[in-house]
Amino acid sequence: MTTTRKTTYREAVREALRDALSRDERVFLMGEDIGRYGGCYAVSLGLLEEFGPERIRDTPLSESAFVGAGIGAALVGMRPVVEIMTVNFSLLALDQIVNNAATMPHMSGGQFSIPLVIRMTTGAGRQLAAQHSHSLEGWYAHIPGLRVVAPATVADARGMLWTALCDPDPVLIFEHASLYNTAATLAEQLAPVDIDHAAVRRAGTDVTVITYGGTLAKSLEAAEEVAAAGVDAEVIDLRALRPLDDATIMDSVRRTHRAVVVDEGWRSGSLAAEISARITEQAFYDLDAPVERVCTVETPIPYAQHLERAALPQQSDIVAAVRRVVAGGG
């Protein structure tokens, strides 16, 4: 018999960090305000007291430096976990991530691997304005050499970190800011969690809703809403944004013949565009209606609350898109 306990997403990430720090002494944390302050989303609260300042490092204010230093530390055999406050500030470290972390294994002819984990918050919805609210994980999912994951559930938040640390390649973990306070019941005995596969979060027969991260909950709620009107939606949580798990997506679309992609990124050149293209390439003749996308309006994320709300994909938008694809086609 397994015992269970209620855990928030925030606690789950913290437990995963604590677990990794305890299991492997090569693991250490670096970032701004992660020590004394406990992290700007309070994820690492208490870890400094528990593991000391050598392993929980408050760094000088420089994203490029702590990502670059993380790469160096990974090269020497450490297992750094770097925290960037938000994906918006990861842009200051883009060179290190894209030109170094992503290319070194290849350009060294496989002599190096970069077992670096970079965690960052992504997404909007907390009224923090454009420079704190963008969803740029789709950009990173464009880059060969990186692994990109987006835990949307408490269990994935708990389990993905260790798998990421065991992976020899750099792994970027995107935590949507709206998720930290969500809670779920976790088993006391945890099984390893993979970072390769998408998961079907709700089985259905009429339409496939494909999403990840911060829009999973909205998609599930939208699925419940349309269920009341007799539409049975399947909801897929991508989990891994690179490499993408085509098999799970296509298997579902071949059964439902309809697809809606929900992505908090901007539509043009987005992850949603990529998924839509793959469905067209791999399952075109199984489709009964064109693929629909629900994305963020293509403006910088507004600051005012009601504007921000209107800019982002909402349950009502997903419901409307699902209704359109179900009504369309044969």
Next chain:
Amino acid sequence: MSSPERWTQPQPAGTPAATAARPTSEQVIAGLRATSEGGPELVQLLTPEGERVHHPEFDVDFSDEELRGLYRDMVLVRRADREANALQRQGQLGLWVPLLGQEAAQIGAGRALRPEDMAFPGYREHGVAWCRGISPKDIMGMWRGTDHGSWDPVERRFHLYTIVIGNQCLNATGYAMGQRFEGKVGDDNGEATMVFFGDGATSQGDVHEAFVWASVYDAPLVFFCQNNQWAISEPTERQTRLPLYQRARGYGFPGIRVDGNDVLASLAVSRWALEECRHGNGPVLIEAFTYRMDAHTTSDDATRYRHSDELEAWKLKDPIERVRVHLSRNGIADHDWFDAVQAEADELAAELREHVYNLPDPPTERMFDHVYAEANPVLAAQRDEFLSYMSTFAGGEH
């Protein structure tokens, strides 16, 4: 900070992990001494006790009227700041970034700027904005989300607030290079630029690059660093071993540490630095040694990482109190005058409150504005689609 060893002391090895987060009482006292003393090179014209002292290089004669004006500025911006903080607590603003404690640094620098000079702020420079003739109403409207800052940066010579740490330093460098390129530098009528950033920002590559660029292009740029001792929860020691003003040397331009809680010194040093830039001798780095007396922002709880003793020690160096003492002790202002300033501050606060309560919510389609300078067909189509979609909801609720 006066003793150089402080900057090179290694972390004691083998500090027990459990106690490492909380400093010992000796460390606290050492820290207090270090943070509250600016060191021997600190330029000061008015002591915390309100005594006027003289400085061999940076002395300025202030008329009584100027002194009263500086006091009034500081009282009013502090009152506006406190009001905004309270309004945020009431849910009227999305966020507020307090300037409490940094009034002297900002008013000194702001009043040293000439109308034609340019200023690039970070996100805490409400005092500088005040000196550029920008009403706190505009700043509050921005933090409420009504607009993205309704002042005209060209007319006010005050750029937009910058949130991403340090990156305005490069824009300011380019601006100052432009001033030089346009021949606006070289004599008494020259122009200059001033850029504001924090102690934490000095660790960013952008700031280093701005130092390099401004230096090799002789840009008429004053780097005004408010060292308020904290970058959210990280003390200045996390950013530097060396007192920050000394960094300028490595880039080949002068660096000066000024008492950032002394409005006279801040003004005198800023004026000097701007003059240097006007005449083509820029850039200059000013480190205003001050203290963030409130939390980082309204979302922060500073008790999580710093001791209240430190705040108490800095309260004794309050930037406004020392001017008040100086004015009254020297008969430059009397009771009635102080009361009048206080009344003016309260009136301002009431006016701001009223203004914020009545700010209209912007229409939702406003978010499509100004993404590009000119109408863009793709965006226009999105906007139209959005509006027709919205109209399908009864009552316009999304």
